[in-house]
Amino acid sequence: MSHTVLPLLVGLRERLRFHAGLGMLGVLGLGWFPLASLLHLVLPARLGRPLGRRAIRFGFDVYLRWLSLIRACRFELDALDALRDGGPLILVANHPCLIDAPLILSRLPDVACVMKTALMRNPLFGGAARLARYVRNEPSVGMVLTAVENLRAGSHLLLFPEATRTVAKPLNRFTPSTALIAQRAQVPVQTLIIETDSAFLCKGWPVFRQPRMPIRYRVRLGERFDPPGDVAEFTARLEAYFTRALAESAMAPPVPCP
Template structure:
């Protein structure tokens, strides 16, 4: 029975990865064709709707296979709520997919390398997602999207967490909120697995099913101009909120309270890492 469970787990893992790649590659040639033909607004709306539906279908497939269980209902309350920055913590690679799957018109700030990626690049460009560099262009694009009435998805940590409960926050989120004069809606992402965290090998099989939950946190008003203080307050709120999460991944043996496991080498990743 143990062998059967292990084989089933590998099948679920590989089918899930293949399915995500297939969804992205199916949309890529169509996005390449439509991008120069459609007006910017029509292309943006279509591109984001397709991405949202594709991710929702993918997460639904993971649920049907018994690989994951998702509790994302609270995110639905944000539909039609007006321009704001969506600010989640960032434990794993599925975080953006979970949020975008429930909201069909979100401007995402993405790493420039992902926008050049063969799997995601064409779709991201059609959806008018925003490159994270150069910084000035990213801030300008984010403010323009918010002034146009859209949600903006931006991870305050800038990348996946490398310490518990959150990594140091970047000041760009507070600066965008200040310039656009929009609130910051926090979201808390919790999971009971270390799957796809920093240091988790892509093809390492986790225990399944993996539970994910996204819940709404406090909504902060735009900063009054003190960017450093606002960023520190936001980071402190997340740290306090995540101090006793409802879902907790297993901790590595001997790890301190500020460390995450690096499953590739079996050692903790300390908060001093960049």
């Protein structure tokens, strides 16, 4: 009997963990997104921007702590704390899964995140991003100018140079956006290496497909690059650096999605 019952109990426990994680995300989102949409309409940017960014940091921090508490995930994010008071930086990271941005945003209080314009326009989810004055990824010229404006105001800027979640091993081709912004703003580029042992929420993974748990996530600081002179050369050098870093990683993300 025990040989039959024990796997059922283990499966039930894992299912409860999975849905408890999704449930908490829903509670946090439904509690903040409508209010953020309203606040975006009534607050000026000088008030809405810091409020929106700190609320996002707080919400993601609560969410990740919850995932740790129910033992759905294990996080190693302490390296990010060294960036908190270090002045404006362009933060660039590889992009294996949907949780990448929350990992970073949960530790830093003033980050301008470059987001897809379609998400910014979403009537529900986009309210929080609009309140935080995140940067739309198009049109390209507007994205560069808005990103530079945020850096000159002292914010960090978060970019995923693959433009979307990784679908080619080890990385998608990098776009030149990072180099263009760094060149214009004359701000250093800090690389962040995101590592995980799971393909959960990679490109093509259904949201309600349960993974094996606990999932490990780690973000470590990579090399810091000076502002570039040549955009094409810098983009190639940045892509080559991430390729080497992931090849040497003991926990390289399993992409493309199985």
